[in-house]
Amino acid sequence: MKVAQLLDHRREQWRDLEALCRELERRRVRRLGPAAVLRFASLYRAACADLALADAYQLPIDTVQYLHELVGRAHNQLYRSQTFRWRHWGHEMFFELPGRLLADRALWLAFAVFWGIFGASLLLAFSSREYCERVVGQEALAHLEASFSQPVVDRDGTGASAMSGFYVIHNAGIGLRCFAAGLVFGIGGLLITISNAVQLGAVFGHMLTVEQRANFLQFVTAHGPFELTAVVFSSAAGMRLGFSLVATGGLARVASLRRAATEAVPTMGAAVILFCLAALIEGFLSPSSAPYAVKAGVAILSASLLLLYVVGLGLRKH
Amino acid sequence: MVAAHRAAANNSDMANPRRPLDSRIEIITPENIAFQYVLAGPFRRLPAYLIDCALCIAVLVGTLVLLSLSATFAGILTVGIGLWLVFAFVLSWFYFSLFETFWNGQTPGKRLLGLRVLSVDGQPINALQAIVRNIVRNLDAMPMLGANAELGVPFYMVGLLAMAANDRYQRLGDLAGGTIVVVEKRSALGGLTPMRRGDVLAFAQNIPVQFVTGRALAQALSIYVARRERFSAARRFEIARVLAEPFCERFDLPEETDPDLLLCALYYRTFIADRPGRDASGPVAVPAVAEGAGR
Numbered sequence: 001m002k003v004a005q006l007l008d009h010r011r012e013q014w015r016d017l018e019a020l021c022r023e024l025e026r027r028r029v030r031r032l033g034p035a036a037v038l039r040f041a042s043l044y045r046a047a048c049a050d051l052a053l054a055d056a057y058q059l060p061i062d063t064v065q066y067l068h069e070l071v072g073r074a075h076n077q078l079y080r081s082q083t084f085r086w087r088h089w090g091h092e093m094f095f096e097l098p099g100r101l102l103a104d105r106a107l108w109l110a111f112a113v114f115w116g117i118f119g120a121s122l123l124l125a126f127s128s129r130e131y132c133e134r135v136v137g138q139e140a141l142a143h144l145e146a147s148f149s150q151p152v153v154d155r156d157g158t159g160a161s162a163m164s165g166f167y168v169i170h171n172a173g174i175g176l177r178c179f180a181a182g183l184v185f186g187i188g189g190l191l192i193t194i195s196n197a198v199q200l201g202a203v204f205g206h207m208l209t210v211e212q213r214a215n216f217l218q219f220v221t222a223h224g225p226f227e228l229t230a231v232v233f234s235s236a237a238g239m240r241l242g243f244s245l246v247a248t249g250g251l252a253r254v255a256s257l258r259r260a261a262t263e264a265v266p267t268m269g270a271a272v273i274l275f276c277l278a279a280l281i282e283g284f285l286s287p288s289s290a291p292y293a294v295k296a297g298v299a300i301l302s303a304s305l306l307l308l309y310v311v312g313l314g315l316r317k318h
Numbered sequence: 319m320v321a322a323h324r325a326a327a328n329n330s331d332m333a334n335p336r337r338p339l340d341s342r343i344e345i346i347t348p349e350n351i352a353f354q355y356v357l358a359g360p361f362r363r364l365p366a367y368l369i370d371c372a373l374c375i376a377v378l379v380g381t382l383v384l385l386s387l388s389a390t391f392a393g394i395l396t397v398g399i400g401l402w403l404v405f406a407f408v409l410s411w412f413y414f415s416l417f418e419t420f421w422n423g424q425t426p427g428k429r430l431l432g433l434r435v436l437s438v439d440g441q442p443i444n445a446l447q448a449i450v451r452n453i454v455r456n457l458d459a460m461p462m463l464g465a466n467a468e469l470g471v472p473f474y475m476v477g478l479l480a481m482a483a484n485d486r487y488q489r490l491g492d493l494a495g496g497t498i499v500v501v502e503k504r505s506a507l508g509g510l511t512p513m514r515r516g517d518v519l520a521f522a523q524n525i526p527v528q529f530v531t532g533r534a535l536a537q538a539l540s541i542y543v544a545r546r547e548r549f550s551a552a553r554r555f556e557i558a559r560v561l562a563e564p565f566c567e568r569f570d571l572p573e574e575t576d577p578d579l580l581l582c583a584l585y586y587r588t589f590i591a592d593r594p595g596r597d598a599s600g601p602v603a604v605p606a607v608a609e610g611a612g613r
């Protein structure tokens with residue numbers, strides 16, 4: 001059989017497959033009906049066979065190119081992306097992740113670095129105003145003191161949601177950037193973590209020395225545990241990425257990075273959830289005139305929830 | 319066991335050393351069929367990215383305008399702004415991930431320009447890969463003008479460097495997620511070039527009946543005939559002569575034979591028919607080879 005005959009014979013099938021691909025790209029599979037799906041599968045197999053034999057058939061080069069594209073297109077419709085499998089992610093977040101967090105040395109390092117430097121910076125700022133001015137800047141300090149000079153009062157209730165939205169976009173953005181920067185051998189994330197810890201420590205230390213102390217504590221207590229833990233989590237997730245490039249465990253660097261990414265993303269997901277929870281508290285409860293006991297209670301409750309999540313759920317796994 | 323697993327992971331990751339430096343990548347499907355994709359380089363991906371960015375900005379500005387219009391009627395402005403900020407957060411960080419997850423590796427911009435994200439082994443991506451490659455995008459986008467503002471202007475120099483440093487145009491996000499971006503072209507079926515010129519049909523008689531075209535020759539003929547229309551007569555002569563001269567000697571044809579005509583006749587004999595007006599198969603070995611390979 002000559003190629004011309006073969007092409008005449010096959011052309012119609014290829015056109016059919018092309019039309020089915022176009023349908024599948026536009027519509028859901030279910031709408032297409034079982035007959036069309038079966039036909040798609042058999043047409044796909046036929047096109048694959050034609051492509052495999054293209055060399056033996058001596059098909060012209062344009063036709064081979066067309067077949068490569070056609071099979072590629074059909075392949076992408078046959079094998080489709082896996083969307084979120086909720087059960088899988090739920091299992092990951094509540095059964096796998098806590099144990100991994102507890103055993104993750106990157107998390108302990110991030111935890112130690114953040115809280116160690118935070119504490120040191122707090123002590124320094126507590127004892128010397130000059131340190132604080134150098135780190136935070138004079139203007140920023142004055143601005144900070146001014147903004148806490150009034151006791152916390154209820155906003156008219158509507159401003160709270162706007163502020164919550166702002167905290168989500170601002171804080172979770174910082175966390176995600178810290179995660180991405182961690183890819184640079186863990187150093188990028190470490191630097192961001194250190195700088196955050198120094199800044200926050202200096203602000204806390206300074207605000208504890210001035211007379212606006214009570215107003216400041218009124219504001220920061222309630223959302224503190226969630227927000228600071230989220231910072232630590234996102235920095236740890238970034239370091240997990242970065243360190244995987246150094247300690248590859250026998251894999252090629254890129255393969256090691258890919259494996260670390262599957263472990264780090266759930267951690268980062270937990271961090272984003274914590275940022276959102278913190279933003280809700282920061283928007284609604286922190287600036288309200290609720291008594292300090294309520295805010296402290298929320299802080300204690302959220303801290304013990306976190307402890308329960310990481311240690312309680314984590315130890316059960318081991 | 320562990321060692322074998324690691325070796326497999328390493329192998330799948332390392333580029334085939336014999337793969338020529340090319341923008342094509344060969345994928346072997348579970349059906350054991352090898353087919354090729356064209357990889358999308360930075361300058362194919364940039365327009366798709368710009369389209370996506372423009373879409374994001376348009377949606378954000380549009381919703382903000384709608385919000386401020388509706389707020390004049392009801393006092394929901396601040397609640398609305400809160401929701402809008404959360405929406406802006408989701409859009410700016412997860413627009414690409416969500417579309418690539420639910421649209422089978424495409425965003426609106428990619429769909430418009432026929433690009434698709436796949437795993438390095440040619441399989442479709444999953445949600446995790448889509449999230450990884452698009453969070454690390456933030457690092458690829460460096461240096462960023464106004465990096466601390468939410469609306470920084472990215473320059474993507476890190477991503478460009480990473481793409482230049484590997485042979486699959488992967489930016490750092492692609493490397494971390496194990497993904498590639500391919501072009502999904504939709505060219506029309508380019509069939510045979512019809513040969514209806516009388517002189518070609520007549521000349522085809524001069525080629526001996528028992529002559530069988532080899533694979534390499536068939537390929538060369540198909541490439542030449544597909545493109546000859548674009549050349550001038552002099553250029554055609556120059557190109558065709560290289561291939562035609564040995565055949566002139568072999569078929570005992572006169573030396574002044576037009577090389578273009580000879581190649582067209584060979585093309586006719588190889589792909590279309592043995593004799594003018596007769597499409598029946600001659601004593602050519604092609605079907606036997608085809609069926610043999612099929613088994």
